[in-house]
Amino acid sequence: MGLPDHHLTEGERVVLSFHPHWKRLILPVLAVIVLLAACVAAFLFIPGGEPYTSYVRIGVAVVAVILLIWWALVPYLRWVTTSYTLTTHRFNISTGILNKSDDDIPLAKVNSVSSDQRLLERILGCGTLVVESASDAGEIKLADIPSIQTVRAELFRLVEDASDGEIDGR
Structure with missing residues (x-):
């Protein structure tokens, strides 16, 4: 699941890798x-x-x-072929059953990170992650993200580190 090691750049490491929430099943x-x-x-x-x-x-x-x-x-x-990978340099979204589509959002281009949860999603611990970036896509909404608060906090921390020029808080 996620990005294979040979797709990572030098010094880049995987922080989080996950599928959409199981509620989709x-x-x-x-x-x-x-x-x-x-x-x-x-x-x-x-x-x-x-x-x-x-x-x-x-x-x-x-x-x-x-x-x-x-x-x-x-x-x-x-569900199985959709994966989200958060690395120290980018947020990767991979989808596709027969054809594969990979989207990378460089963390240095992310302007804001927010989340939205309805009542049932709060109970299940999932939600919609909204990532606003300075790219052609602009605002990207990702539904059914598991452990939404953890993902949001980690993404925000990595975006702050990228804007400060740090990697992993160093």
Whole structure:
């Protein structure tokens, strides 16, 4: 997870590396449960002994597999392949299942760091991180950041160190 060591510059080290919060997986898990219950119900209610029974069961299974891939596997793969890495020099955002996209925000270009949490997010310890930078992107909002206060404090500390010309408080 995060940046491999060979992608780091000289003197750069990884401070934090994480995926989005696990709450993104709640709906896919619920989709799997509902889909399995619907398949069991469909197989129980399809009359047995009819000439078309096997075709209907195969059709139900095919639809279930397609929906399982669409509703559960794709969101899971999006979650697994999204990573955030905070180093002593930059904040890296990596996304993509088949195609990969990497965005780097140099800490020296960050103007402000803020966070936003709704009630449920406060209970779960996650939130939205807002990073304002002096780049073309301007303000970047990253939803479902786990341990939001820790990430925000560490990012702010590293931004302050970068603006003072320090690395790791030195």
